[in-house]
Amino acid sequence: MRDQAEKLREIINDIKSYSKQSASITAAPTPEARVITVTSGKGGVGKTNLTVNLAIKLSQMGMRVIVIDADLGLANVDVIMGKMSKYNLSDVIKNGKDILEILEEGPCGVRFISGGSGVQELIKLNKMQLVDLLMKLGKLDYEADIILIDTGAGLSDNVLSFVHAAKEVILVTTPEPTAITDAYALIKTISLKDSYKDIKLVVNRVENDKEANNILEKLNMVTEKFIGIKLHRLGYILNDNCVSKSVKIQQPFVLNYTKCEATKNITDIANILLDAESTTMAGSSGFKMFINKLSNIFS
Numbered sequence: 001m002r003d004q005a006e007k008l009r010e011i012i013n014d015i016k017s018y019s020k021q022s023a024s025i026t027a028a029p030t031p032e033a034r035v036i037t038v039t040s041g042k043g044g045v046g047k048t049n050l051t052v053n054l055a056i057k058l059s060q061m062g063m064r065v066i067v068i069d070a071d072l073g074l075a076n077v078d079v080i081m082g083k084m085s086k087y088n089l090s091d092v093i094k095n096g097k098d099i100l101e102i103l104e105e106g107p108c109g110v111r112f113i114s115g116g117s118g119v120q121e122l123i124k125l126n127k128m129q130l131v132d133l134l135m136k137l138g139k140l141d142y143e144a145d146i147i148l149i150d151t152g153a154g155l156s157d158n159v160l161s162f163v164h165a166a167k168e169v170i171l172v173t174t175p176e177p178t179a180i181t182d183a184y185a186l187i188k189t190i191s192l193k194d195s196y197k198d199i200k201l202v203v204n205r206v207e208n209d210k211e212a213n214n215i216l217e218k219l220n221m222v223t224e225k226f227i228g229i230k231l232h233r234l235g236y237i238l239n240d241n242c243v244s245k246s247v248k249i250q251q252p253f254v255l256n257y258t259k260c261e262a263t264k265n266i267t268d269i270a271n272i273l274l275d276a277e278s279t280t281m282a283g284s285s286g287f288k289m290f291i292n293k294l295s296n297i298f299s
């Protein structure tokens, strides 16, 4: 007959092995990707160039990065990457392709999904098709550490859907007053639905860091005072000829001009983004969560 002490030892051993198991479960790498939507109020402020070059820089820093081109108007991530894309989302929707088959190889290990007509079709799907697509898209959580979504500009429902669905948003503006007022209008619209959105500001095409800081401070002051949202400073990119020269020859500037100012700025932005990980990753929603929110918006 077992005595009390033996029973107790058994219970303690069970507890020990249970806590070992749960520790190894907690320590296992999370399959959730960090989903970041890149957007702007005004068009042509440099979203696609930022998305592509930042993706490459993050990949060089050891991140697994996927770029999704969600620009309904002018999908051109592949053009800036300098890679022709064979497939796009509509191949998953219409032609039964698996999501992993349509992931295109970009430079430096970055992978991307081309927009094409696929994003427009996403909006027309019935519930069954949507569920099917979402399940396929959910696989991307296991494929990437960071998913960057390049959107079009402005306050259209489509752009806002992607902004609302992502936990983190990179908002791009230039120093032009029209770009700043359009950025403000976008922040105001975002805040109506989500007053806790993590909005990270990038000021593009500035003359110097003073100009960038000045814009951030002013924009932050009015958004805090009138909208109650505090923006996070992600960084700035100088107005740099290397950017337009690289667009012309379809080669990302971080690869083509490794020492130019814009490349240094992108490196700083990538570092801040990864530093911010410890704070923003708490309760990271992952791509599955993103896609759930997106489906609620579309349905």
Ligand SMILES: Nc1ncnc2c1ncn2[C@@H]1O[C@H](COP(=O)(O)OP(=O)(O)OP(=O)(O)O)[C@@H](O)[C@H]1O
Pocket (backbone or CB within 6 Å): 040, 042, 043, 044, 045, 046, 047, 048, 049, 050, 071, 074, 151, 152, 153, 204, 205, 237, 238, 239, 240, 241, 243, 244, 247, 262
């Ligand atoms: N830092 C920069 N310095 C110089 N030129 C720049 C810079 N950033 C962007 N540009 C110029 O602005 C153009 C537009 O950039 P981009 O296509 O990235 O903007 P966008 O916001 O994605 O535009 P859209 O709203 O049409 O999608 C580029 O082709 C380039 O010539």
Ligand SMILES: [Mg+2]
Pocket (backbone or CB within 6 Å): 047, 048, 049, 071, 076, 150, 151, 152
């Ligand atoms: Mg663009």
